[in-house]
Amino acid sequence: MNPEADNSLRMSRWNCPVELPADSERVSLSIGEGARHTRRFLQKTVFPRLRCSSSITDATLIEVEQRRLAICTDSHTVTPLFFPGGDLGSLSVIGTVNDLAVSGAMPCWLTMSLILEEGLPVTVLERLLDSAAAAAQQCDVTIVAGDTKVVPRGAVDGIFINTTGVGEFGDSIPAGPKSLEPGDRLLVSGPIGQHGLAVLSSRQGMAFLNAVESDLKCLLPGVSEVLKRGGASVKCLRDATRGGVSAVLHEWAEEANVSFELDQSSIPVSRQVRGACEILGLEPLHLANEGTFVAAVAPACAEEVLNVLRSVPQFREATLIGTVMPKSVTPVAVRRLFGSPIPLDEPAGAPFPRIC
Amino acid sequence: MNPEADNSLRMSRWNCPVELPADSERVSLSIGEGARHTRRFLQKTVFPRLRCSSSITDATLIEVEQRRLAICTDSHTVTPLFFPGGDLGSLSVIGTVNDLAVSGAMPCWLTMSLILEEGLPVTVLERLLDSAAAAAQQCDVTIVAGDTKVVPRGAVDGIFINTTGVGEFGDSIPAGPKSLEPGDRLLVSGPIGQHGLAVLSSRQGMAFLNAVESDLKCLLPGVSEVLKRGGASVKCLRDATRGGVSAVLHEWAEEANVSFELDQSSIPVSRQVRGACEILGLEPLHLANEGTFVAAVAPACAEEVLNVLRSVPQFREATLIGTVMPKSVTPVAVRRLFGSPIPLDEPAGAPFPRIC
Numbered sequence: 001m002n003p004e005a006d007n008s009l010r011m012s013r014w015n016c017p018v019e020l021p022a023d024s025e026r027v028s029l030s031i032g033e034g035a036r037h038t039r040r041f042l043q044k045t046v047f048p049r050l051r052c053s054s055s056i057t058d059a060t061l062i063e064v065e066q067r068r069l070a071i072c073t074d075s076h077t078v079t080p081l082f083f084p085g086g087d088l089g090s091l092s093v094i095g096t097v098n099d100l101a102v103s104g105a106m107p108c109w110l111t112m113s114l115i116l117e118e119g120l121p122v123t124v125l126e127r128l129l130d131s132a133a134a135a136a137q138q139c140d141v142t143i144v145a146g147d148t149k150v151v152p153r154g155a156v157d158g159i160f161i162n163t164t165g166v167g168e169f170g171d172s173i174p175a176g177p178k179s180l181e182p183g184d185r186l187l188v189s190g191p192i193g194q195h196g197l198a199v200l201s202s203r204q205g206m207a208f209l210n211a212v213e214s215d216l217k218c219l220l221p222g223v224s225e226v227l228k229r230g231g232a233s234v235k236c237l238r239d240a241t242r243g244g245v246s247a248v249l250h251e252w253a254e255e256a257n258v259s260f261e262l263d264q265s266s267i268p269v270s271r272q273v274r275g276a277c278e279i280l281g282l283e284p285l286h287l288a289n290e291g292t293f294v295a296a297v298a299p300a301c302a303e304e305v306l307n308v309l310r311s312v313p314q315f316r317e318a319t320l321i322g323t324v325m326p327k328s329v330t331p332v333a334v335r336r337l338f339g340s341p342i343p344l345d346e347p348a349g350a351p352f353p354r355i356c
Numbered sequence: 357m358n359p360e361a362d363n364s365l366r367m368s369r370w371n372c373p374v375e376l377p378a379d380s381e382r383v384s385l386s387i388g389e390g391a392r393h394t395r396r397f398l399q400k401t402v403f404p405r406l407r408c409s410s411s412i413t414d415a416t417l418i419e420v421e422q423r424r425l426a427i428c429t430d431s432h433t434v435t436p437l438f439f440p441g442g443d444l445g446s447l448s449v450i451g452t453v454n455d456l457a458v459s460g461a462m463p464c465w466l467t468m469s470l471i472l473e474e475g476l477p478v479t480v481l482e483r484l485l486d487s488a489a490a491a492a493q494q495c496d497v498t499i500v501a502g503d504t505k506v507v508p509r510g511a512v513d514g515i516f517i518n519t520t521g522v523g524e525f526g527d528s529i530p531a532g533p534k535s536l537e538p539g540d541r542l543l544v545s546g547p548i549g550q551h552g553l554a555v556l557s558s559r560q561g562m563a564f565l566n567a568v569e570s571d572l573k574c575l576l577p578g579v580s581e582v583l584k585r586g587g588a589s590v591k592c593l594r595d596a597t598r599g600g601v602s603a604v605l606h607e608w609a610e611e612a613n614v615s616f617e618l619d620q621s622s623i624p625v626s627r628q629v630r631g632a633c634e635i636l637g638l639e640p641l642h643l644a645n646e647g648t649f650v651a652a653v654a655p656a657c658a659e660e661v662l663n664v665l666r667s668v669p670q671f672r673e674a675t676l677i678g679t680v681m682p683k684s685v686t687p688v689a690v691r692r693l694f695g696s697p698i699p700l701d702e703p704a705g706a707p708f709p710r711i712c
Contacts, residue, residue, distance in 0.1 A: 014514055015436035015558050020477050027476040032506025042504065045478060049485040050468065050492075050499045060501040062465055062522070064420050073467035073520055074503045077511070080371035109418055111429035111520050112406065116388070118709075122381040122401060124372050129405040136406075143406045145416040145520075147430045148398065150388030152709055155433070155513040158370055164429055164467050164501075164520035166418070202371050353474075353508055 034242025035250065035347045056251070057176075058238065059103035061169065070105030072096060073164040079354045081128065081158060083202040085194070085214030086290070089128035092161040093135035093143075094218055095241070095290060095356060100165050101223045102237040102293050104173035107139060113147040113162040120159055128159065139218045141165070172227045172234070174295075177255035179235045184324040185302035186260060187295040189222050189309060190215060190317045191268040192245055196287030197276050199355050211272045217291035222315040226295060230305040233298035240294050241356055243347040245321075246285040246332065248294050250346040253331035260332045261341055262322035285334075286347045288355045296324060390598025391606065391703045412607070413532075414594065415459035417525065426461030428452060429520040435710045437484065437514060439558040441550070441570030442646070445484035448517040449491035450574055451597070451646060451712060456521050457579045458593040458649050460529035463495060469503040469518040476515055484515065495574045497521070528583045528590070530651075533611035535591045540680040541658035542616060543651040545578050545665060546571060546673045547624040548601055552643030553632050555711050567628045573647035578671040582651060586661040589654035596650050597712055599703040601677075602641040602688065604650050606702040609687035616688045617697055618678035641690075642703045644711045652680060 030037040039056060046052070059072035076092040086094075093110065100107040112132065116125065136143055194215035201212055219239060226234055238248045249260045262285075269277075269284045277284050291314075297305050302320060309318040333341035386393040395412060402408070415428035432448040442450075449466065456463040468488065472481065492499055554570035556562070575595060582590055594604045605616045618641075625633075625640045633640050647670075653661050658676060665674040689697035 013436060014480060015438045016477075016480050016483070017438055018479060018483065020479055025478040027472045027474060027478060027481065027506055029474050029506050029508060032472070032504060038504065045482060046470075046485060046502070046504065049482065050489050050502070052499060052502065062500060064423050064425065067420050067423075069420065071465065071467060071501050071522065072503075073469045073501050073518070075469040075471050075505050075518060077471065077505050077507050079511075080369060082371045082373055109427065111427060113429045113431040113518050113520075114402075115431050115433060115516060116383045118383060118385050120383040121372075121376050122383060123374060123376055124370060125383065126401060126405065127372070127374065129402060133406050143408060144418055145427050145429050146402070146406070146408065147428075148388060148394065148402065149431050149433050150383055150385050150709065151433050151513070152385060154510075155435075155710070156516070157507070157511040160471060160512070160516070162429070162431060162469050162503075162518040162520075164469075164518075166427065166522070353506065354511070 029353045030348060032353060033347060035247040037348055039251065057103065058099040059105055068169040070100050070103050070167045070169050072099045073162065074099060075160060075162040076356060077160050077354050078199060078356055079157060080202050081124065083214055084198045084212065086216035087128055087131050088159065088161055089132035090135040091216060091290060091356060092163045093132050093139060094216055096163040096165040097139040097141055098219045098239045100167040101220045102239045104227060105167035105169045107141045107165055107167040109144045109166045110136065110141050111145040111164045112143050115156050115160040116148065116150045117156045117158050118150055118153045125159065139220065170227065172231050174234050174237045177236055177252040180252065180256040180258050180296055180324050182258065182324050182326045183299050184235060184296045185299055185320050186322040187297055187302065187306055188245060188268065188319055188321050189293045189315045191270045192240065192289055192292055193269060193273040193277065193284035193287035195290040196352060196355055197273055200352055212276065215289055215291035217314055219291065219293050222309055222312050223293065225308050225312055226305055229308040230297055230301050233301035234295055234305065235298065236296040238294050240289045240292055242288050244286045244288055245294055246344055247347050249332045257327050259325045259328045259330060260322055261325050262332065262334045264334050264336045266319055267321050268317050268319045285344060290356065385709045386704060388709060389703055391603040393704055395607065413459065414455040415461055424525040426456050426459050426523045426525050428455040429518065430455060431516060431518040432712060433516050433710050434555060434712055435513060436558050437480065439570055440554045440568065442572035443484055443487050444515065444517055445488035446491040447572060447646060447712060448519045449488050449495060450572055452519040452521040453495040453497055454575045454595045456523040457575045458595045460583060461523035461525045463497045463521055463523040465500045465522045466492060466497050467501040467520045468499050471512050471516040472504065472506045473512045473514050474506055474509045481515065495576065526583065528587050530590050530593045533592055533608040536608065536612040536614050536652055536680050538614065538680050538682045539655050540591060540652045541655055541676050542678040543653055543658065543662055544601060544624065544675055544677050545649045545671045547626045548645055548648055549625060549629040549633065549640035549643035551646040552708060552711055553629055556708055568632065571645050571647035573670055575647065575649050578665055578668050579649065581664050581668055582661055585664040586653055586657050589657035590651055590661065591654065592652040594650050596645045596648055598644050600642045600644055601650055602700055603703050605688045613683050615681045615684045615686060616678055617681050618688065618690045620690050620692050622675050623677050624673050624675045641700060646712065
C-alpha cells in the first residue's frame with residue numbers, strides 16, 4: 001500500500017492531532033517478540049514516559065502494611081485460539097500465574113478482561129472460559145474482577161484476554177541477575193520449544209508437527225520446591241516464554257555483565273521438536289515455552305536443587321544445561337560435541353508473533 | 357458473506373475443536389454496551405463458568421491482613437484514539453481510577469498492558485503514553501507493572517490499553533442498590549452526554565458537534581467530598597459510562613426492586629449536547645460519560661451532599677435530578693413540564709460501540 005495513503009487513512013482513523021510524515025517510525029512485530037528489540041523499545045519509549053523503573057521483572061512488589069504483594073499483567077493474543085495442549089483460556093490464567101511463581105510469589109487473585117470480536121461464536125467463548133476456570137482451580141487462584149468489551153468485526157482478531165495477577169512474595173526471592181557469578185549453574189525445568197512448535201503447527205496446519213504438544217502448565221509446584229530447597233543459592237528464575245531460553249539468557253547476560261556457556265548435548269529437546277526444528281531450520285533455544293523455567297543456581301547447591309525438582313512429576317526431565325562464565329564477546333555460546341563453542345543469537349525479528 | 361463460508365473460515369482461523377453450526381449464537385455488539393444485554397450475558401455465560409459472584413460492581417474487595425484492598429480491570433478500545441477533551445491514554449488511566457473512586461476506594465497502583473498493531477506510528481503511541489502519565493500523576497496513582505504485545509496488521513485496530521487498578525477502601529463505602537428506599541434522592545455530578553457526543557463527533561467528523569468536549573476527568577475530588585459529608589446516607593455511587601445514566605438507573609432498579617422518577621427540567625445537559633441530541637434523535641441519558649457520576653442519597657442529607665459537591669470546582673453543576681419510587685412497571689420514568697411521566701428505555705443495541 002502506498003505509505004501516504006496508508007498514513008492519511010490511519011490519521012483519519014485515529015484522529016491524531018500531530019502531522020505524521022509518511023516515513024515516521026512504526027511499531028514493528030519485533031518489538032513484541034520479548035527479546036532485545038522489546039527491551040530497547042521499552043527502555044527508550046515506554047519507561048521514561050510512564051516514569052517506571054527500567055528493570056524488566058515478571059512481577060512488581062507493592063507493599064501493604066507488613067505484607068509484600070506481587071502484581072503483574074499480561075495480555076494474551078495467541079492464534080489460533082486452540083492448540084495442542086491448551087487454548088487461550090488456560091494460557092491466559094497459567095501464563096500470569098507463572099509470572100508470579102517465578103518471581104517467588106504465591107498467586108492469589110486474578111482479574112480477567114475480555115476483548116471480543118463481534119460475531120465470535122458464543123460456544124468458542126464458553127470453551128475458553130471453561131478452560132480458564134479449570135486452570136484457575138488447578139493453580140488455586142480466584143478470578144475476582146473482570147471486564148467485557150465487544151468491538152466491531154475486524155477491530156480485533158476473535159478474542160484477546162488480559163489477566164492481571166496479584167500474589168504474595170514468599171520468604172526466599174531470587175536475588176536476580178546482578179547476583180550472578182562465574183561458576184553458577186544453569187538449570188532448565190524440562191524439554192524446550194514445545195509451546196512454540198505446538199502453536200506453529202496448529203497455525204500452519206503442519207500435519208507432521210501434530211505430535212508436538214504445548215508444555216503449558218503451572219510452574220508453581222516446581223518453583224516452590226526449588227526455592228524451598230535452594231534458598232538464597234537460587235539466584236535467578238524466569239519462565240522461558242517469548243524468545244525462549246535464548247531471550248532469558250541474553251537478558252541476564254546484559255544485566256549481570258556475564259556470559260553463558262551451554263552444553264548442547266545436555267539441553268532437553270523432545271525427538272519431535274528436534275526433528276521439526278531440523279526440517280524447518282529453527283533453533284529450539286529460540287522457541288517459546290509456557291511451562292518451562294530457567295534457573296541459575298550457585299554451584300554448591302545445583303545438583304541438590306536439580307534432584308528436588310526432578311522429584312516433582314511434571315519436572316522429571318529437568319537438566320543442568322550450562323554454566324555462568326566471565327563476560328566475553330559472545331553473551332551466550334553453545335558447546336557442541338566437537339569443535340569450539342558456537343555463539344547463540346539473541347532472537348530478533350519475531351519469527352512467530354502471537355505465540356502467547 | 358455466506359454464513360457457512362464465514363463459519364468454516366473462522367473455524368480454520370481459530371482451530372476450534374467443536375463443530376459449530378453456521379447458525380450458532382454469536383457475540384453481538386450489544387453485549388458490550390454496558391446495559392441489560394451485558395448483564396444478561398455475564399450472568400448467563402461468564403459468571404457461572406468463572407465461578408464469580410454474580411453481582412456487578414465497579415471494584416472487588418480483596419482482604420490483606422487488616423487492609424481492605426479494591427481491585428478492578430478495564431480494557432480500553434475507544435476509537436478514534438484522540439477526541440476532544442482526551443485520548444485513549446488519559447482515558448485508560450482515569451477510567452480505571454474512577455471505577456475505584458466510585459467504589460469508595462482510594463486508587464494506589466495501576467498496571468498497564470498495551471496491545472499494539474504492527475505499523476502504528478511510534479509518535480502516536482508516545483503521545484498516548486505521555487497523556488497516560490500525566491493522568492496518572494494528576495490522579496496520584498503509580499503505574500507499577502506493564503506488558504507490551506504487538507500483533508500483525510489487521511489483528512487489532514491501532515492500539516488497545518488494559519489497565520488494572522488496585523486501591524484501598526475507605527471507611528465509608530456506599531451500601532449499594534439493595535439499600536435504596538423510596539424517597540431517596542438521585543444526584544448527578546454534572547452535565548451528561550459530553551463524552552459520548554465528543555467521541556461520536558470526532559469519529560464521524562461532524563463539524564457541528566466539534567464544540568462538544570468529553571467530560572473525561574478524575575472523580576476522586578468529588579466522590580471523596582460526597583462520602584466524607586454524606587457518610588452512610590450515600591447509598592449508591594456509580595460513574596455513568598457505557599449506557600449513560602439510564603444504564604446505571606436500570607441496573608439499580610433491577611437490583612433494588614424500586615423505580616426511579618427523574619425531573620427532566622433539572623437534568624443538566626449543555627446547550628451543545630441538547631442541540632446535537634435533537635438533531636441526531638439521541639437521548640442524553642443514554643450517552644456515555646467519563647467524568648460524571650450518579651449518587652443515591654437519603655433525603656435528609658441530599659441537599660447537604662449536593663452543596664458540598666458543588667463546592668468542588670469541577671462539580672459546580674451537580675444537580676438533584678430525581679427520586680427513588682416504589683417499584684412500578686416502568687423502572688425509570690421522566691417527568692416533563694406537562695403531562696404524565698414518560699418511561700425511559702434502557703439502552704439496548706449499542707448505538708455507539710468503542711466509546712471507552
